[in-house]
Amino acid sequence: MDLYKKKLFLLDMDGTIYLDETLFPGVRAFLSRIRARGGRYLYLTNNSSRGIEGYLAKMERLGIPAQADDFLTSADATVRVLKREYPGRLIYVMGTESLKDQLRREGLAVTDRPEEAVSVLLAGFDRELTFQKLEDACLLLGRGVDYLATNPDWVCPVSFGYVPDCGSMCEMLLHATGRSPRVIGKPQPDMVRLAMERTGFGPEETLLIGDRLYTDIACGINAGIDTAFVLSGEGTREDIEKTGIRPASVFPDVQAILKEMEKEESKP
Numbered sequence: 001m002d003l004y005k006k007k008l009f010l011l012d013m014d015g016t017i018y019l020d021e022t023l024f025p026g027v028r029a030f031l032s033r034i035r036a037r038g039g040r041y042l043y044l045t046n047n048s049s050r051g052i053e054g055y056l057a058k059m060e061r062l063g064i065p066a067q068a069d070d071f072l073t074s075a076d077a078t079v080r081v082l083k084r085e086y087p088g089r090l091i092y093v094m095g096t097e098s099l100k101d102q103l104r105r106e107g108l109a110v111t112d113r114p115e116e117a118v119s120v121l122l123a124g125f126d127r128e129l130t131f132q133k134l135e136d137a138c139l140l141l142g143r144g145v146d147y148l149a150t151n152p153d154w155v156c157p158v159s160f161g162y163v164p165d166c167g168s169m170c171e172m173l174l175h176a177t178g179r180s181p182r183v184i185g186k187p188q189p190d191m192v193r194l195a196m197e198r199t200g201f202g203p204e205e206t207l208l209i210g211d212r213l214y215t216d217i218a219c220g221i222n223a224g225i226d227t228a229f230v231l232s233g234e235g236t237r238e239d240i241e242k243t244g245i246r247p248a249s250v251f252p253d254v255q256a257i258l259k260e261m262e263k264e265e266s267k268p
Contacts (some may be wrong), residue, residue, distance in 0.1 A: 001207075001226050001248040003257070004264045008201035009034055009041040010192060012210035013055075015233020017043075017254060020159040023062045024232055026255025031064065033261060041070070042195050044208070046151030046185040046215055048075040048124035048166070049096045072195055074150040074185025075099055078122065080194075081148070081184055086120055092140055093123030094133045094169070095150070114139050123173070123181055124150040125166045134172065141177040145239075149181035153215055157233050176262045186210075187218030192225060209257065211235050213245040219246070228257060 011017055017027045034041050043055070043066075052068050083106065090109045093100050100110050103122075111118060114136040121140045126133070128225050141147060149170050154160035174257035185191065196206060206225045207234065210216020211233025220227035229235060229247035232254070240246060249258050 001228075002264075003207070003261050006207040006226070007037075007039040007205040008196065008199055008207070009046045010040055010195055010206065010208040012208075012212070012216045012233075013043050014047060015157040015211035016216075016230055017211060018231070019157055020060060021058075021061065022159070023064070024253055024255070026253070026258050027065065030258040030261075032096050033258060034252060037265075040201070041139075042199070043071045044073075044186065044191050044195065044210075044216075044219075045071070046074045046076070046125075046152040046153050046166075047156065047234065048073060048099050048185075048229045049127045051075070051102050054098065059137075069198075070182060074191070075102055075124070077190050077194070078124075078148065078150050078184045079103065079108070080190075082106075082108055082120070082122070088223050089119035090117055091120045091122055092118045092130070092136065092145075093122045093124065094137050095126050096128050097110050099124045099150075102170065112136075118145055120145075120146045120148060121181075122148050122150070123166055123170050125153070125156060126213075129169065134176075137173055138176050140180045141173060145200065147179055147181045149183050151185035151186070152183045153212065157211075162234070170188045181225035186215040187222055189219060192219060192223035209254065213239050213243050213247070217245055217247045220247075220259060230254060230257070 048210045052071050103110050152167040153165035156165040205226045208220035209228045211230050213235050217227045226248040231252050254260045
C-alpha cells in the first residue's frame with residue numbers, strides 16, 4: 001500500500017485515536033500532516049450514543065480542532081435509511097436520549113411507548129439501557145416489527161477494559177426472541193461511500209484506519225478501499241487469522257502510520 005497516494009483518511013475513534021479521555025501519542029501530528037499535504041480526514045464511528053455536539057466537546061477537551069462536518073456516525077447513516085424507507089412511520093428506539101433527539105431533529109417520529117403503532121425497533125449503543133427497554137424490545141419483536149441496529153460492535157473500549165456495545169445488546173435479544181437486526185453502520189460500506197461523495201476523493205485515494213477487523217476493516221474491504229489495522233484498541237494481530245479478514249496493512253498505532261508517511265515523503 002502506497003501511503004503517499006492517500007488523500008482521504010477515514011478514522012475510527014474509540015481505540016484508534018483515543019481511549020476514553022486519553023488521546024493516543026502522535027494523533028495531533030498525524031492530523032496536521034494530513035492537512036499539510038492537502039488531504040482530508042473524517043471521523044467514522046459506530047458509536048451512536050452521543051450526537052455530533054458530544055464529539056465536538058470531546059475533541060475540544062482533547063485539544064483537537066474539529067467541526068461538525070468532520071464526523072460521520074452510524075446514526076447519520078441510520079437517519080438516511082429511516083427517512084428513505086420509513087417516512088412517517090413510528091420508531092421505538094432502544095438507545096440514548098441523544099440518539100432519539102437526533103432522529104427527532106431529522107423529522108422522524110420516535111416513541112417510547114410500545115403499545116403505540118410502532119413500525120420499527122431501532123437498537124443503538126445504549127449507555128442508558130434499562131430492563132424496561134429490553135422488555136419493550138422483546139414485545140415489539142414478538143409482534144413482528146422491522147428491526148434495525150446502528151452497529152454490530154460487541155464492545156466499546158474504555159479506560160478499564162470494555163463495556164457491552166450495541167452488538168452485545170442485540171445478542172441478548174436474539175437469545176430472547178430469535179430475531180437478529182439489519183445492521184446499518186460499519187461493516188456495511190454506506191459510510192465510506194458517503195464520505196467519498198462528500199469529499200470528492202476516489203477509492204484509490206482513500207484509506208480507512210481502525211482497530212476492529214469485523215467492523216472497521218470489513219467496512220473498508222466492502223467499500224473497495226485500502227485499510228490500516230491498528231493494534232491500539234480491541235483487535236489483535238492473531239484476530240486476522242481467526243477471522244480471515246485481511247487489512248492492507250497493520251500498524252501498532254496511528255503514530256506508526258505517521259512515521260511511515262514521513263519516511264515515504266522523505267524519499268527522493
